[in-house]
Amino acid sequence: MTDAHHRAAIAERAARAGGVVAREGFRADHAVETKDNKNDLVTELDRDAQRQAVATVREEFPDDAFVCEEDAVRDDGADLVDDVPETGPAWIVDPIDGTTNFVHGNRTWATAVAAMEDGEPAAAAVYLPSQEELYAGGPDSATRDGESLSVSDRTDPERFVVAPVGWFGMDDRDAFAALCRAVVERFGDMRRIGSFQATLAQVADGALEGLVCPHATHVWDTAAGVHLVREAGGTVTDVHGDRWRHDSEGLVASNGEAHDVLVEAAQDARN
Structure with a gap:
């Protein structure tokens, strides 16, 4: 071994x-x-x-x-x-x-x-x-x-199910609303799972086409699931579309199809 x-x-x-x-x-x-x-x-x-x-x-x-x-x-x-x-x-x-x-x-x-x-x-x-x-x-x-995992093979963003992910206090609900709006305006449906790692696992498993987190993340919430998505054939970047690292700005994960649209949603939510 x-x-x-x-x-x-x-x-x-x-x-x-x-x-x-x-x-x-x-x-x-x-x-x-x-x-x-x-x-x-x-x-x-x-x-x-x-x-x-x-x-x-x-x-x-x-x-x-x-x-x-x-x-x-x-x-x-x-x-x-x-x-x-x-x-x-x-x-x-x-x-x-x-x-x-x-x-x-x-x-x-x-x-x-x-x-x-x-x-x-x-x-x-x-x-x-x-x-x-x-x-x-x-x-x-x-x-x-x-059993082997593989990301979803859907290519049409209007058929995607995408998860908005992040932490939003009671004084930051406008940011949360902006993220949800950025997702629902571009994709077919939306899910909020309540566990970052479980959400990444669902992207790796093809149950979701992607997730969008527009702000900084904690490595304990992300590293394991990021590896799953990549090994299952997906793409994980920061909000600028560059390869994600543990110290990146935001996180965008997808099945690799229309990833640029998820990045656009992350940027729109930030703005």
Whole structure:
């Protein structure tokens, strides 16, 4: 097994391990806290799931760096860093992507783990525990529960289903409305999933033709799903149409057809 395939296997194992921890508390009573605003939620299950995912990776790669969503978890001996290193390996962990869905009892949430190499995603897993689906991407493959993934083959934007993605506070609803308008004016239909990683997985799986996020993203929300889309034959860029990186301005993912129209929607939403 090559190092890249080894990392892909460990990403799957870690996503499953963290997801199982989170699933044990799904739809159960647990304390809910807020971070930046009243809709930016976190639970102790986020932290417990992150600890488990990190511990699983460290069994095989004890010296690698980690970039994780729950910054409060710094007591397990792992090398948690604030930014993705430009050289060498690193792991990106989002223990519950879609915590609002999780707290509200909505089944669409994910545990995501990505292996980075020199600042680029090299392997990834997005596990949807309450739906028992595992999306995985290696150095040359993308699968859902072991079956190959492929992006949609639709070419007509008026037949596309596209997801607007982003975080919008109560004082920023005009921006959210602008994004939704930019999408519905150009494409056949719109979905808002509530989990960035699950949305990217649906693009990789052909259930959506694309997604549009016009502003900066967090790497834990994106890296794993970006790798899935690329390995499934899709395209992922920033809002200017340039190849997406973890520090890019916005994110636009598509099946590769009419990608310029999705970029146009992102730019229109920003303006």
